[in-house]
């Protein structure tokens with residue numbers, strides 16, 4: 144039987160137009176993808192690398208840019224023993240071509256018309272799809288209540304720290320809570336431990352929020368379990384697992 148392919152899922156090449164460090168271990172990649180038909184906040188792309196001998200490796204990366212942005216932004220965290228991420232963070236240069244397909248995924252996605260209140264919980268690079276939602280919410284002029292709880296190892300490893308601070312400062316209905324698990328600045332007043340049930344209870348919006356949880360697999364599973372334990376409606380908890388270990 145002939146394979147049925149959705150045209151949007153065909154492999155194509157995007158051009159890297161800009162790269163910059165997001166943190167010491169993560170790189171932001173801005174891509175120009177010819178014919179890109181747009182995406183929903185929360186979706187991802189697949190990236191495929193092909194070696195000279197034909198060997199291929201494929202990984203998924205969430206889109207961090209808003210649907211309103213015509214460039215596709217990815218944020219890749221470098222895993223030292225990784226096959227794909229060190230190439231993306233260390234080797235790619237503006238002008239390089241990158242093979243990708245997407246956008247992919249419809250479940251872990253949010254559009255302004257979906258409403259709220261919203262409760263976002265992220266660990267590390269798990270902020271990427273939630274940042275697309277936060278940026279989309281701002282671009283669409285949505286004022287639904289949105290609380291973000293974001294776990295990072297340290298302030299310098301907090302991806303999008305300044306942009307999140309600026310958005311929260313200018314938007315009374317967006318609240319950003321950070322927890323820094325490994326080291327904290329001397330004047331730190333935020334949380335300084337792994338996300339737990341008490342923390343979730345303290346920062347969750349009050350009324351039956353739509354929850355999106357994204358990050359390392361153990362963080363996502365424990366947060367989803369705790370949210371259900373706190374009485375959240377499991378049907379309103381959406382999760383995206385980035386990888387097998389906690390980092």
Ligand SMILES: Cc1cc2nc3c(=O)[nH]c(=O)nc-3n(C[C@H](O)[C@H](O)[C@H](O)COP(=O)(O)OP(=O)(O)OC[C@H]3O[C@@H](n4cnc5c(N)ncnc54)[C@H](O)[C@@H]3O)c2cc1C
Nearest residue numbers: 202203204205218219220225226227228268271385386388
């Ligand atoms: C839907 C989806 C979206 C994703 N979006 C992003 C994103 O926006 N940014 C991003 O940096 N990554 C993202 N990931 C993870 C990404 O796809 C890769 O798994 C990651 O970059 C590691 O690939 P690698 O080839 O470098 O490591 P591999 O060679 O696959 O693995 C190297 C080692 O690291 C472990 N490992 C693999 N993945 C992870 C992980 N995520 N965390 C901790 N340890 C891991 C492996 O068990 C192994 O021990 C996403 C994953 C999914 C499924």
